[in-house]
Amino acid sequence: QIEEGYFRLGDLFYFQLSEKDNASQSYIKLLNRFPQSEYVPEVLYKLYLIAKDTDPAKAEVYANELKNNHPRSTFTRILINPDYMRETSVAAEKQKLIYKEAYTLFQANNLRPAQEKLKQALQEGETTFTPQLELLKVLIVGKTEDVTRYQFELGEYIKKYPDGELKPYAEQLLAASKTLLTKLERAKGIQFIKSMEGPHNFVVVYNTSDKITNPVSSAIEKFNAVQFKDLKLSTTNIILNEEKTITIVSEIPSQAAALSYFDKFLAQIAPGKPFSNYKFYSFVITKDNFQIFYRTKALDEYLAFFDRNYQKQNQ
Structure with missing residues (x-):
């Protein structure tokens, strides 16, 4: 004060x-x-x-x-340059429009097109909006590269923009990543199987306190009936731990079919209710890895495994 x-x-x-x-x-x-x-x-x-x-x-x-x-x-x-604000304002407005497209792609985990949009925006030159673009670029690194590279890029961003408005947020991301890395180091005994062959489950994880199990199951069952009626999929709800509940779609025959299911879920029903009103996680998982996941309750670890082993292939 x-x-x-x-x-x-x-x-x-x-x-x-x-x-x-x-x-x-x-x-x-x-x-x-x-x-x-x-x-x-x-x-x-x-x-x-x-x-x-x-x-x-x-x-x-x-x-x-x-x-x-x-x-x-x-x-x-x-x-x-006393004319700096005037000269950069037009370029910054262009960047903001492109950024919206890139961020929408990022949220949908469509990462390669998001990177292309960012490259296009950065070609407009350095403006007051450039730090926003560069931080999104780092967030994509966090999705596609190992955690060490992600932490390095966050550190470089913080050094590059010591007075930037987004510096505190970048510092929060770095601290959270270090906390997660420590947690992962402690959990080295958890080893997911890298073979992705065979039947898969599709899983949605959400907070039990949100009380959305019935609408989630209903939305997914309607989706299955329309999009995957030939597969005879089954839907089950299970308590994962004290905080989380999961809805499982079983009997997806292969990795390719599971990724197709995942993509259609994100594109067609994830943007609507009840999903749009609550925080949730979704992924596909082999039956063997589901047994490990359910036994260990290792949500963060499996999400990292999923991004590295499924998302990169599906970009």
Whole structure:
């Protein structure tokens, strides 16, 4: 609150009262007391503007500090090129439109086309929206590469955009990934079978507390009757643990048929009710691996196995 108070007081003196000396004092107090503040780049830029007409040497000090310590800040870019915002706004708007398409593809696990869209967006040049594009690029790495590479790319992103709005989110992703990796290391005894031959099950996992077992089963049974009536599939509901319930579709004859089922589920019924209103996980699994999954309750581990061994083949 004190930090923001200095910032707001400085803005009051600078913009509303035109008292530049008092504004400078408030901004400098903020820098001295809160050197790691998110406001630092903006404050340095304002101090530069205040000083440039009356004390060029001091203005140069602020400018150099801004450029050296915050090279990727929007305020640094404006300092170097006063037309920066105008020049990048058109490109950024184009990027936002392409990003929406890429993110929709990413959410549907259609990862190669998503990567192509991101490449197209990044070719528009570096704009204020570029960090959003690059973070989605890292998220795709998390889906398609090993966890070490994913963590490395998150770390590089954080270093590249130390003042970025998405830095805290990237830090959360990195921390969560490290926690998961620790959990996986502890669970090294869980080994899923890498043979994908033979019959498969399709599984939907959701929170028991959501009380959606009946609508989930009903939606899937109707889907099976329309799309896979020749396969004679059966649907079963089972409690997985204290928090999760699973709905299982059994007797899918092969890996190819299972992936076809998975793709059609994501495209045709996952976007509708009840699925669109709740968080759930879906995947296909061999009968042997289902026995391991159900015995160990290793949801995170199997989801990682599924992405590495099924999703990459299906991109």
